[in-house]
Amino acid sequence: MEPGRARGRLPKPTIRFDPDSGIALEGGVIIIKCEARIDGLKRFHIFKRSEPIFKVTTDSNSTAVFTITNVTSKNNGIYRCVYYKERPSPIRSEPSNIIRLTVQAGIKAPLSILQPASAAVIKGDNLSMSCTTVTNGWCFFYQDYHDASSNLPIAEERSNVTVSITTVDFCDQRSYSCQCLIEYNGTKAYTARSNLMQVNIFGRLPKPTISFDPDSGIALEGGVIIIKCEAGINGSKEFHLLKGGEQILSAYTDSNSPAVFTIPNVTSKNDGIYSCIYHNDLPCPKASEASDDIRLNVQAGIKAPLSILQPASAAVIKGDNLSMSCTTVTDGWCFLYQDYHDAYWNLPIAKERSNVTVSITAVNVCDGGSYSCQCLVEWNGTKVYAARSNLMQVNIFDRQEPKYKPAGTGSSNKIPVALSLVFTSFVVLILISALLGVVLSKKIPATDQPRSQGETVSIQPCPLKHAVYYLIYAKKPKSVNVKL
Missing domain, CATH: 2.60.40.10 (Immunoglobulins)
Known part of the structure; x- marks a missing residue:
């Protein structure tokens, strides 16, 4: 409705721009304020020429504020406002005076x-x-x-x-x-x-503890350092590792186990102060304060010794044993891992002296993939990790059963063999018919049906055989500034 045609009994509102110059730059902001000097609930409408473009309700005698962002030349023009009161009966004000907005075409507003x-x-x-x-x-x-x-x-x-x-x-x-x-x-x-x-x-959660492994907090160039963050509460938690206050790694645990962050191939860039926090979202969002700070000292120019995992690769029959050994230049304890998508996510499987063979018995399809190791050695009277080893690729294969060959080869055996095959085929057909009847009547799930030769079978992931595991879901998470 054209706001100037109907006359109400409410006082006329006042309208103005902020800034009051009524000038706006392209991409900038202009604010329109409409004020009625009466108390009570009111509904304000802003018109551009005769078209309503905004409405807002206020419950006091305060000014209604309308903000136009990202102004363009289309916002050029004249504006006015009216307001309504619904109680005790609907009534509208007279329209305000007209004000004009001028947009400076081609002049971009600063950011x-x-x-x-x-x-x-x-x-x-x-x-x-x-x-x-x-x-x-x-x-x-x-x-x-x-x-x-x-x-x-x-x-x-x-x-x-x-x-x-x-x-x-x-x-x-x-x-x-x-x-x-x-x-x-x-x-x-x-x-x-x-x-x-x-x-x-x-909300606030108990402060976590943070520690290095080895606890000396010393690393050699190219070596490995492990950082553990632990919260003394049960339930699922998301941990964040901070370096100098900046989030660098995240991990999720669904128990009271510590989150384990592994930094391989250490360089002088990893030198510095580390801390960690954690949070959960159930039943309501809560976060801990930051742990105490710990300092990592990287020994510049001192190269970590190599760790070598042997063999370099292996093809193993399902059900057999998989053997491997980890070697470094000096005696030490070596830790073997099943590796996943990146170096930050791996599953510890064994700990043994350098050059001692470790076996995984009765391997399954879950045991296929990559393996690595690293050894804890002595350096200047303190413990440090050697470099992470090469990746050992393991492929698991099904065992191939030998094909049945008849014992006899003479012509005297051909007739009995043929009769035997015919009889066997007849029995098989009967069994197949019976099986189809059961399938159609009971609707056996697809996963329970017998597999035919050459069929592609999707193998479901096996459950992990180890009690402790960690899911590192992001090397470079979204940038989050943590205020603590």
Whole structure:
């Protein structure tokens, strides 16, 4: 309905732009404010010419705020607003005065950048963020809701100045954004709306413990270091390993076992401070504070000795034994692993002295794949790991049964053999008919049906034979800034 044609009995609202210049840059933001100086529940509508484009309900005498983001030349034009009250009977106001928005065609609004890009914060701690643009100006911070027109202003501060929300609660778990008010040709204009910053709030869990294996925290170049993070609570947990506060590896455990992070082929880049945290999501999101820090010292220029796994490859019949041995240049304890998709995920299967043969008895299809080893050796009076060995490829094959050959070859045996084959075929046909009747009547599942020669059979993964295993699901997880 054309807002100027109907006259209501409610006072006329006031309308204005923020900034009040009514000038916007392409890609920037413009804010429209409509105010009615009466109390009670009201529904506001914004019109562009005669077309309604926004509506919002307020339950007080506060101003209704409409935000247009990513402004284009299509937003050029005249705007006005009206408001409605439903009680005690429906009634509408007169329309406001007209205001005009001018979009500067071809003039791109500068970017606003909200940092950090995301954050995980413990309930009760503080959340800090800052908004930056290319020039100095006032920046406005918002807690975002379902759309850009419904967001809650939480702070305003100079560009690149940190703003903190103290003692956060689960209500603060939302997306945040910002925009800055800058000078353009002697007038004020808003920059573009920033990226969305996702904030996750967690309850607090007990602090985990972290340790190196070997516990000296010393590694040689090219060697291996193992980091263990342990939480003294049961249930599934997701662990994160941090280096200098930055998340580098993640692991999931479904018991009270520690998460084990293996760093192979160590270099001087791995030198530094490590800590870990963990969290779970059931029954509600909770996270621990960070563990104590531990320092890894990589001995620059000192090469770790090699570990050699023999044989280099093996083809084993299902049900037979698989033997292997791990050797290094000096005596030490060697650890053998069944490797998976990457060096961070492997299953410990045995521990034995260097050059001592280890056997896996009665191998199954689960035992196929790659194997590796590493040895714990003495260096300058302390324990360090040698380099991770070569990968040993193991293939498991089914046992081929010998074909039946008749004992006789003379012509006197041909007739009895032929009669025997005919009789056997007749019996087999009867059995097949009976079997088909059972299948059709009872609908045997496909996995229970007999396999014919040459048929491709999908083999289900075997259950792991070892009690402890760890699932490392990401070498490079999404960047998450952890605020602790």
